[in-house]
Amino acid sequence: MLRIILSRLLQTLVVVFLLVTFTFFAIRMMPGNPFADVKALTEENKAAMERLYGLDKPLHIQYANYWKNVLLEGDFGDSFSMKGRKVSTLISESFPISLKLGLLSLFLAMSLGIPLGIIAALFHNKWQDYTAMIIAMAGICIVTFVLGPIFQLSFAKPLSWLNVAGWSRPSDVILPAITLCFGVAAYLARLTRGGMLDILSQDYIRSAKAKGVSQLNIITKHALRPALVPAVTFLGPAFAAIITGSFVVESIFLIPGMGQYFVLGIQNQDYTLVLGLVLFYGILMGIANLMSDLALIFMDPKLRNS
Amino acid sequence: MSTSVKALPAGLKDVEKGSSLWADAYVRLKKNKLAMLGGIIVISILITCFVIAPILSWIGFDGNEQDLANKFAGPSTKNLLGTDQLGRDLLMRVLQGGQISLLVAIMATMLTVTIGVIYGGIAGYVGGRIGNAMMRIVDGLLAMPFLIIVILFREVISGQVDEIARFLIDDWGWNDNDVLRFANLIPLTFAIAGFGWLSMGRIVRSSAASLAQQEFVEAARSLGLSHRRILFRHILPNMLGPIIIYATLTIPSFILYEATLSYIGLGIEPPNSSWGKLIQEGANYLETNITVLAVPAVLFSLTLFAFNFLGDGLRDALDPKASKD
Numbered sequence: 001m002l003r004i005i006l007s008r009l010l011q012t013l014v015v016v017f018l019l020v021t022f023t024f025f026a027i028r029m030m031p032g033n034p035f036a037d038v039k040a041l042t043e044e045n046k047a048a049m050e051r052l053y054g055l056d057k058p059l060h061i062q063y064a065n066y067w068k069n070v071l072l073e074g075d076f077g078d079s080f081s082m083k084g085r086k087v088s089t090l091i092s093e094s095f096p097i098s099l100k101l102g103l104l105s106l107f108l109a110m111s112l113g114i115p116l117g118i119i120a121a122l123f124h125n126k127w128q129d130y131t132a133m134i135i136a137m138a139g140i141c142i143v144t145f146v147l148g149p150i151f152q153l154s155f156a157k158p159l160s161w162l163n164v165a166g167w168s169r170p171s172d173v174i175l176p177a178i179t180l181c182f183g184v185a186a187y188l189a190r191l192t193r194g195g196m197l198d199i200l201s202q203d204y205i206r207s208a209k210a211k212g213v214s215q216l217n218i219i220t221k222h223a224l225r226p227a228l229v230p231a232v233t234f235l236g237p238a239f240a241a242i243i244t245g246s247f248v249v250e251s252i253f254l255i256p257g258m259g260q261y262f263v264l265g266i267q268n269q270d271y272t273l274v275l276g277l278v279l280f281y282g283i284l285m286g287i288a289n290l291m292s293d294l295a296l297i298f299m300d301p302k303l304r305n306s
Numbered sequence: 307m308s309t310s311v312k313a314l315p316a317g318l319k320d321v322e323k324g325s326s327l328w329a330d331a332y333v334r335l336k337k338n339k340l341a342m343l344g345g346i347i348v349i350s351i352l353i354t355c356f357v358i359a360p361i362l363s364w365i366g367f368d369g370n371e372q373d374l375a376n377k378f379a380g381p382s383t384k385n386l387l388g389t390d391q392l393g394r395d396l397l398m399r400v401l402q403g404g405q406i407s408l409l410v411a412i413m414a415t416m417l418t419v420t421i422g423v424i425y426g427g428i429a430g431y432v433g434g435r436i437g438n439a440m441m442r443i444v445d446g447l448l449a450m451p452f453l454i455i456v457i458l459f460r461e462v463i464s465g466q467v468d469e470i471a472r473f474l475i476d477d478w479g480w481n482d483n484d485v486l487r488f489a490n491l492i493p494l495t496f497a498i499a500g501f502g503w504l505s506m507g508r509i510v511r512s513s514a515a516s517l518a519q520q521e522f523v524e525a526a527r528s529l530g531l532s533h534r535r536i537l538f539r540h541i542l543p544n545m546l547g548p549i550i551i552y553a554t555l556t557i558p559s560f561i562l563y564e565a566t567l568s569y570i571g572l573g574i575e576p577p578n579s580s581w582g583k584l585i586q587e588g589a590n591y592l593e594t595n596i597t598v599l600a601v602p603a604v605l606f607s608l609t610l611f612a613f614n615f616l617g618d619g620l621r622d623a624l625d626p627k628a629s630k631d
Contacts, residue, residue: 015446019450030462031464141558145566149599153593263570266454277451
């Protein structure tokens with residue numbers, strides 16, 4: 001167990017190191033420069049700016065300096081585009097917002113998608129199955145930027161306790177969370193159905209039936225845990241992606257979450273912000289994958305030995 | 307056909323000829339009503355966007371002509387679905403937007419299939435350390451935030467594409483309007499494919515790896531065939547099933563990527579438009595006039611539905627064992 005955790009963490013470190021290295025050099029291949037948008041910038045000012053952020057040094061020195069600052073001082077650097085703000089401040093301010101929204105929407109997605117998938121599998125090829133799968137397909141095909149405006153119009157307008165957009169009241173988390181949850185719920189439903197069908201055709205389920213175990217007991221005690229394996233495998237990366245914010249949902253509902261920085265950072269060629277985000281995202285992804293691996297080991301005894 | 311054929315179950319009529327994998331799959335696909343409906347909708351949408359729309363524009367309907375006195379007009383003989391916020395014909399706008407959305411998605415899918423098949427095929431066939439290392443690169447890139455990698459690719463490529471476009475216009479005398487309009491699509495296509503091939507590569511690798519262990523490949527190897535010949539003549543044809551299934555399911559996901567990028571203003575640029583762009587513009591006029599949002603949104607969602615149902619149906623038909631999710 002401990003070995004698995006350690007090797008996973010080591011893998012994550014290697015992946016994050018490679019990602020940051022790749023991003024560091026790739027982002028400099030983008031045409032233009034970080035200060036191209038600043039108006040009336042003379043050559044002198046530009047040189048001064050570059051000196052200030054250490055961009056005048058050779059690339060490999062900059063690269064070494066970046067790691068030195070991150071590892072020794074825990075400093076992700078100053079944002080280029082948001083003047084006077086540290087990258088770590090930007091992340092620590094916006095992440096809790098995205099986390100709250102993401103966790104609520106994941107909870108909604110799981111409580112919607114998993115039961116739907118189980119129902120579909122239990123009534124395989126009956127109308128319940130088809131209905132559930134058409135609902136799931138609707139969740140995939142009716143995307144957030146279509147759903148968001150519809151929700152704003154049909155719920156926020158008539159209900160006074162819901163804002164159309166903004167992030168000032170506790171109730172403001174509801175509509176964006178619902179908008180965000182359908183896509184994930186849809187994938188969960190499809191994966192749960194697949195896993196459940198797979199398990200229900202196994203010999204040990206037939207043995208249980210033959211011994212007269214009740215339908216409810218077969219599902220809850222014997223089938224459910226291994227049937228959720230594909231869904232949990234999917235949840236790992238999905239978890240990391242959702243809690244780091246969705247730019248689209250944030251821009252529809254005007255939420256000051258983290259998703260916006262992924263777009264703004266790279267659009268403004270804000271090297272430090274992008275690197276900080278890639279680093280943060282990579283670590284989260286590693287942790288999420290580790291959690292899903294551990295959950296899988298708990299769920300499927302066969303995995304414990306390998 | 308002999309009379310004894312009648313005694314055989316349906317779908318096995320051609321016993322004399324034997325029934326190929328594809329014939330079996332077609333029989334199974336025809337039974338799946340949702341998939342057939344999806345296929346019919348896909349074909350109708352393709353025909354509407356790429357055949358009927360050019361005819362309509364040839365007989366005088368124009369999606370770019372503005373008529374500010376005629377904003378948000380209802381349906382009429384001049385504007386079959388009414389007009390948008392600038393008095394442009396909504397039907398033509400949506401069809402032309404669809405051309406771009408579909409074109410980008412289909413081109414990106416072709417790129418994805420090419421890169422994914424070559425990379426994944428080699429990784430799976432070679433296997434061992436090299437194959438593993440190749441897949442670790444894919445895993446690493448998949449751990450990148452989607453938006454960052456796509457925008458990065460797009461920006462890096464657009465500089466090159468601009469140079470090529472300039473060259474075609476200045477040195478070869480091509481029509482600059484057409485070249486620039488098309489050049490605008492290329493960086494986005496490459497960016498989407500640049501992220502999309504990763505999953506394709508994974509799927510191809512796993513089926514290539516399992517095929518490479520099989521006896522017919524060993525036989526080919528012992529006959530002294532070259533690696534290239536084994537890969538392209540023996541392994542690739544046997545992977546066609548999963549590749550076709552995945553390509554069909556990739557098109558709607560790329561339509562969605564394109565729409566998302568255009569929606570947030572990082573995709574298609576004017577004068578081109580796409581469904582994502584139209585939905586974003588329409589969402590601004592949600593309360594004034596819902597049709598400008600509803601028409602592109604409905605057509606967009608319908609297209610996604612159709613492609614997904616067709617893809618699922620193809621999977622059930624071609625690969626009955628893997629059809630459970």
